[in-house]
Amino acid sequence: MNMAAPAPHHRCPPPDSPALRAQHGNQVATSTKTPPQAPGTARQRLLPALPTAADWDRHWRTGQGRLVTALEQDRFLRRVRPQPGTTALDIGCGTGKWTRNLASWGLSVTGFDFSSEALRQAQAFPHPRVEFRHWDFDDRATRLPGLPRGGLHLVTCRLSLEYLDTRQLLAHVARWLHPHGAFYALTRVADSDHAAVTAPPFTRMLRPAQLDAVLTHPLWRSAYHATVPPFTAIVLRSPCPADLPLRPR
Template sequence: MAQQQTARQVRPRIVQGVRLHTVEDWQNFNLAQPGRDISPTELDMFRQRVPLQEKMRVLDIGCGNGRWTRELAKLGLGVTGFDWDSAAVERANSFPTLHPRPDYQVWDVMSQDPPAWIEPGTVDLVTFRYSLGAMKPAVVLPLVGTMLRAGGQVYILTDLDRKNVDDHTQLTPGLTEAKIRSLGKGWGHMEVWNFGLRTGITLAGYGL
């Protein structure tokens, strides 16, 4: 009984103690967590708003352990997951899969030029699942906008950043309502939807 009580006490301390502001924070998080669950509701909402075709060229930016990247591969998409943390990329590559294994690469989208093989106008979909809040959207979104084909989309899933609230369930940085509204600047189309405490966004038509 004492051993079970200890286990219940340890897990909240590990989860609540993670604040993803440093390299060490991110590495500890990626080592401790398998990745945030993908619910049927989340997947349905994604598929309703993003028309999918087999072998679409997809970039998953801020992929972490690759959980969402692997889900995209299961849907038959040609996906590459990127993360700035080489330890996260190494762990993503270690997960077994019965489906085609996604490609994972190290790329710091905030400070490095895109890989040479990503040419402008060649990408169908770029996804940021719980990752854009850790970046500067005003820098990152114009960059990926130039990568998209005509008709290409950006898909974002984020926690809502509730300022001045001590919320231990919000592990990854979220976006404020004001910042979410600002994401559409420079894009011809923006759709926003909420489920639970999370917000989904699609962007299309960069520069239109």
């Protein structure tokens, strides 16, 4: 088992600080890594197409659920320390196994997915503290209904981060969370861009540069990650009290 060292603690300047605006606005330009290219470039055309909702419906009908291991549960509880009685949101909940785990630890949870078939299976196992809803986060994250700013204590995203616009999503999650809230993700990370491009559509992986961008996102005070191949767990804590517009990728 390979446990990665915790990422360095990040401190946020005040919301109106020129330093934060400079960091935020010039993040791509000042990076030492190859900057992401605009949509339509040769690099993006090499990436495999994302599965559609209909593709996911067919996938879930095969009965291939997402395994939740005892090891992951133990590490999540020790690292994140979710508090009973608080509220959580589970992004890309699939058939709801992880969502129901959160509820069993005393949280009130809403699970979101854009596959109708996944939600049908999830709703077959009701729980008094769980609600499942249909939503496409990548397209409509800014218009999530009934979600007050700062109203959540925990947001989780298991094996779905690699299908989303991570930079925009993390900015939205930072606004949704309580100042002491946490974001937890489980994802696959490729060891090279080539491995990410050639991964099967339902086991998509983040590129190494994408993982680095998640861990250094400017709106979070601290970041931690640990790897137990083939998965990497990510915990971001305490979003910064800033509401700056993000440049499109």
